[in-house]
Amino acid sequence: MKRYFSFAILLALMLSIFSLGYAQVDPVDTFPFVEDFETGQTHNTQVQGWTQILDNGKTKYWTANSTFDNYNRAPRNGSFNAFLEYNSNAWMMRSFILEGGVSYDVEVWARQDRTSGATLAMYYGDDSTIAAMTNTIVAQVNLTNGDYQCYSGRITPAASGTYWIAIHGTATYTPWYISIDDFMVKYSPTEPMFAISPTGYDFGSLLISTTGSQTFTIMNAGVGMLNVTGISPLSDGFFSVTDAPDFPVDVTPEQPVTFNIQYAPTAAGDHSATFTITHAGGTESLIVSGSCYDPVIYDLPWIEEFTDTTFPPSNWSILEGLYDEEGFTTSPSTGRWTRSEFAHISNPSARINIYGTTTKHWLVTPPIVIPATGYQLDFDLALTKWNSTSAVDQDRQQDDKFIVFIADNPEMLGATALKLWDNAGSPNVYNAIATTGEYQVIDLSAHVGTRYIAFYGESTNSTGNNGGDNDLYVDNVRVREIPTAPILAYNPDAINFGIIHANTLTDYIDVNVSNIGSGTLTLDTGDVSLIGPDAVMFSFDPVNLAFNLTTGQSGAIPVRYNPTVAGTHTATLRMVYNGENYDVALSGGAVGENALYESFEDATFPPLGWDADGWDHSTFYSVDGSKCAFKNGSESTQYVLSTPMLAIENDSRLNFWTRCTNSTAYLQVVYSTDRETWTQVGSDFSFAEPNAVNTWYNVDVDLSTLSGNNYYLGFRTGLTGGSYYVDMVVGPDIAAVAPGAPTLVSPRRCSHLCERHSHLHLECSHHRWCAHILQYLL
Structure with a gap:
C-alpha cells in the first residue's frame, strides 16, 4: 500500500500539481458570504475549509495567521488572515451554489511586502481543478x-449549479509573503447603494492648537445614480467639514466624491463628533474622534527625576545637530541620550555618551511657561x-x-546658550565636572515666556588629546522661583558598599x-551622626565640616x-538642619577573612588557585574595579572558569x-x-x-x-x-588543602645539612584570603 501511495505522490509532483483537501464542507448557498478566517482556523497551519492545489512543483500552502504582523502580515480586520510564503504557487478553492442569470460580486483584500514578485488572480469553474478554472473573475x-x-x-453564471471559486497566488523569492483577508461573495446590486470610506476615523492624539485632517470618500457601491443631499452639522466642537462638494450631488459607481473633516x-x-450624511436612500452616521494633549508646563515648581523607565520622558525629545553660533539646524534622533544610574552609583538620570566625531545631541524639555522674573533652572x-x-583623564x-x-x-x-562647559578657556571646565555629582543653578529672569530648555553634548574630534569616551549625567531638572532662604539638598540618598x-x-x-x-547654609560636625544597629561598621570623615555653603556651593x-x-x-x-533630618541609607556585606572574594583586578590571570580553561581578562566591562573575567x-x-578548592558548609x-x-x-x-x-x-x-x-x-x-565537602566551583x-x-x-x-610532598631541588650538596625534623614554613601573601600558614614535617 505504501508503495502505491508513494508512486501517487511522485506522479503528482511530476505533473507539478498536488491537491490537499479537508473534511467535506457543504457548498455556500447563502449570500453575502464572508471568509475573514476568524472561525475554524489555527494559527500557522494550512487554511481550513478550502481545497488547496499546489502548482508548478511548489510546496507551500496558504496558511492561517493570528500572531505574525511583520512583513505586512497583520490582518486587515479582526484577529486572523491568511498568507502565502515566498517561492510559491498555490490555488485555494471553495464551492458555491449559484443561480443562473444572477450576478455576483466577488472581492478579496490583498497586499505583499515588496514592490514586485507577487501576483493574485481569481477564477471560477465547475470543478475543483486548475483545468476547470476557465472563467476569470480578476x-x-x-x-x-x-x-x-x-x-x-463580477460573475454571472449561465446556468444554476455548483461552482468553485479559486484564489490563485504566486510569489517569487523577492517578497517574503502575500497576505489576504476579507474574501466576500455577494449579490450584485440592482439599485444605488451608499458607501463611505473610511466608515469612521480616530485622529489619535494631537498636540494642542494643531490640526489634523482626514479625507472621506462617498461611493455608489450599486448601480445607477446615488443622490447625496448634504452633511450636517458642518462643525461640531473641534471638528469641522471642509472641501465638501456643492450639495446635492449625484454619485455614480465610476465617480465618487470626497470631503475632509478637520480636528x-x-x-x-x-473629543468626538457625529456627522449625518443624507442621501436618497436615507441617512448614514459618520463618527469621528480624537484626543488632545497639552505638553506645556504651567505649574511651577516643576521637576523631572527620570524615574519613569520610558525615555525620553513624556513630551521630551532628542535632537541631533551641530551647534554653530552662526546658525544651525536640528533633526529628531534617538541617539546618544539614554536613561542610566546617576554617575553609575545611584538613582536614575539622563545620560549622554560623549565620544568620537559625531556626538552633537540635544535633550529637550517640554515647553515651560516662565511667568515672570525671579525663576531659576537647577x-x-x-x-x-x-x-x-x-x-x-584630564589630558583627554x-x-x-x-x-x-x-x-x-x-x-x-536660534537658541541662547545659558552655560558652557569646555576645555578651551571657559570658566566652567568640562574635565572638572564632579565625578560623583555637583549642583548647578542658572537664573532664568531674562527668559520670561514659554521656553524650551536643552542639554547639549558635543564631540567632533577623536585624534590625539581630543580622544576620550565619557558619560555625562543630568538629573533632578527643576524650574522654580529663586529661593529666599537656604535649602539643603544632598546625594546620594543611599549607598551600598557591596561585599568586602x-x-x-x-x-x-x-x-x-x-x-x-539662597543665603548661607551652615552644617556643623555635631549635626552629622551615624545611627542604627550597625553604625559601628561605618564611619564618616568630618574633615570638611563645618559647612558654610552659599547658593550653589x-x-x-x-x-x-x-x-x-x-x-x-x-x-x-543622619544630617540635621533646621530641625529636620536628612538621611542617607548605608548598607554593606562582609565575608570571613578566608572567604572567596575575587574581582579579577590583578595583572595576572587566572588569579592564584583558579583555572582559566580559555577564559581571560577583560577591561571592556566591570562591576567592581576595571576588570572582569571573559x-x-x-x-x-x-x-569552565574554576575557583580554588572551597570548603562547602550547610549555609x-x-x-x-x-x-x-x-x-x-x-x-x-x-x-x-x-x-x-x-x-551542575x-x-x-x-x-x-x-x-x-x-x-x-x-x-x-x-x-x-x-x-x-570540598569542591572546585566553576562557571x-x-x-x-x-x-x-x-x-x-x-x-x-578557601579550603586549606595540603600540597603534595615538596622536592628539594637546590642546593643538593647541602641537603645533608637539613635537620631531620626541621619544619617547612609556607605562606601565600598573594591574597589576604589565602594567607594560610601551613607546616609540614619533612
Missing part, C-alpha cells in the same frame, strides 16, 4: 506593498569615564563640550551636600564601610555578577573534585527574556546540597556563541 495582477488593496470582479483642538481631553550634573565610576577629550540652551521653539533654532572581607576598609564615598536656596562628607565581623550591615548617616562561547565546546552560597551578548546563551555553575568531571548545581542562568543581553545580573546560588559557558562575562565572585572559605 485577471492576474501584481500586488503592491503597503495597505491592503481590494481586488474585485483642531484648543483644549486638552478626549539640576545635578556629573561626568565619568564611559561605563565606569572613575574620573575622566579636549574638544568636548556640554552646553545648556534655552529657546522659544522645540527645534532649538571583614576587618578591611572600603574607599570613601562622598555624600555631597548643597545649598540649593557644595561640600562632601566622606563615608566608608569598615566591618569587623562577617554579615550584612545597615546604618544611617570568554567567547562556542556551539561545540563548553569552557554556603555562591554570589556573582554576569552578563552576555547573546540572548540564547546560558551560564551554568558546576562543581568538581578534580576539575575533570563537572556536575542549581539551574541554568538564561539571558533570554525577561532578562536582556548586555546587562549585568546578580546571581546567588544555594550550595547547601554540597555541604560537608561554565553554554553551547552557544556570544561573549560571557563574570565579575565580583563571593563564596565559601
Whole structure:
C-alpha cells in the first residue's frame, strides 16, 4: 500500500500539481458570504475549509495567521488572515451554489511586502481543478506593498449549479509573503447603494492648537445614480467639514466624491463628533474622534527625576545637530541620550555618551511657561569615564563640550546658550565636572515666556588629546522661583558598599551636600551622626565640616564601610538642619577573612588557585574595579572558569555578577573534585527574556546540597556563541588543602645539612584570603 501511495505522490509532483483537501464542507448557498478566517482556523497551519492545489512543483500552502504582523502580515480586520510564503504557487478553492442569470460580486483584500514578485488572480469553474478554472473573475495582477488593496470582479453564471471559486497566488523569492483577508461573495446590486470610506476615523492624539485632517470618500457601491443631499452639522466642537462638494450631488459607481473633516483642538481631553450624511436612500452616521494633549508646563515648581523607565520622558525629545553660533539646524534622533544610574552609583538620570566625531545631541524639555522674573533652572550634573565610576583623564577629550540652551521653539533654532562647559578657556571646565555629582543653578529672569530648555553634548574630534569616551549625567531638572532662604539638598540618598572581607576598609564615598536656596547654609560636625544597629561598621570623615555653603556651593562628607565581623550591615548617616533630618541609607556585606572574594583586578590571570580553561581578562566591562573575567562561547565546546578548592558548609552560597551578548546563551555553575568531571548545581542562568543581553545580573546560588565537602566551583559557558562575562565572585572559605610532598631541588650538596625534623614554613601573601600558614614535617 505504501508503495502505491508513494508512486501517487511522485506522479503528482511530476505533473507539478498536488491537491490537499479537508473534511467535506457543504457548498455556500447563502449570500453575502464572508471568509475573514476568524472561525475554524489555527494559527500557522494550512487554511481550513478550502481545497488547496499546489502548482508548478511548489510546496507551500496558504496558511492561517493570528500572531505574525511583520512583513505586512497583520490582518486587515479582526484577529486572523491568511498568507502565502515566498517561492510559491498555490490555488485555494471553495464551492458555491449559484443561480443562473444572477450576478455576483466577488472581492478579496490583498497586499505583499515588496514592490514586485507577487501576483493574485481569481477564477471560477465547475470543478475543483486548475483545468476547470476557465472563467476569470480578476485577471492576474501584481500586488503592491503597503495597505491592503481590494481586488474585485463580477460573475454571472449561465446556468444554476455548483461552482468553485479559486484564489490563485504566486510569489517569487523577492517578497517574503502575500497576505489576504476579507474574501466576500455577494449579490450584485440592482439599485444605488451608499458607501463611505473610511466608515469612521480616530485622529489619535494631537498636540494642542494643531490640526489634523482626514479625507472621506462617498461611493455608489450599486448601480445607477446615488443622490447625496448634504452633511450636517458642518462643525461640531473641534471638528469641522471642509472641501465638501456643492450639495446635492449625484454619485455614480465610476465617480465618487470626497470631503475632509478637520480636528483642531484648543483644549486638552478626549473629543468626538457625529456627522449625518443624507442621501436618497436615507441617512448614514459618520463618527469621528480624537484626543488632545497639552505638553506645556504651567505649574511651577516643576521637576523631572527620570524615574519613569520610558525615555525620553513624556513630551521630551532628542535632537541631533551641530551647534554653530552662526546658525544651525536640528533633526529628531534617538541617539546618544539614554536613561542610566546617576554617575553609575545611584538613582536614575539622563545620560549622554560623549565620544568620537559625531556626538552633537540635544535633550529637550517640554515647553515651560516662565511667568515672570525671579525663576531659576537647577539640576545635578556629573561626568565619568564611559561605563565606569572613575574620573575622566584630564589630558583627554579636549574638544568636548556640554552646553545648556534655552529657546522659544522645540527645534532649538536660534537658541541662547545659558552655560558652557569646555576645555578651551571657559570658566566652567568640562574635565572638572564632579565625578560623583555637583549642583548647578542658572537664573532664568531674562527668559520670561514659554521656553524650551536643552542639554547639549558635543564631540567632533577623536585624534590625539581630543580622544576620550565619557558619560555625562543630568538629573533632578527643576524650574522654580529663586529661593529666599537656604535649602539643603544632598546625594546620594543611599549607598551600598557591596561585599568586602571583614576587618578591611572600603574607599570613601562622598555624600555631597548643597545649598540649593539662597543665603548661607551652615552644617556643623555635631549635626552629622551615624545611627542604627550597625553604625559601628561605618564611619564618616568630618574633615570638611563645618559647612558654610552659599547658593550653589557644595561640600562632601566622606563615608566608608569598615566591618569587623562577617554579615550584612545597615546604618544611617543622619544630617540635621533646621530641625529636620536628612538621611542617607548605608548598607554593606562582609565575608570571613578566608572567604572567596575575587574581582579579577590583578595583572595576572587566572588569579592564584583558579583555572582559566580559555577564559581571560577583560577591561571592556566591570562591576567592581576595571576588570572582569571573559570568554567567547562556542556551539561545540563548553569552557569552565574554576575557583580554588572551597570548603562547602550547610549555609554556603555562591554570589556573582554576569552578563552576555547573546540572548540564547546560558551560564551554568558546576562543581568538581578534580576539575575533570563537572556536575551542575542549581539551574541554568538564561539571558533570554525577561532578562536582556548586555546587562549585568546578580546571581546567588544555594550550595547547601554540597555541604560537608570540598569542591572546585566553576562557571561554565553554554553551547552557544556570544561573549560571557563574570565579575565580583563571593563564596565559601578557601579550603586549606595540603600540597603534595615538596622536592628539594637546590642546593643538593647541602641537603645533608637539613635537620631531620626541621619544619617547612609556607605562606601565600598573594591574597589576604589565602594567607594560610601551613607546616609540614619533612
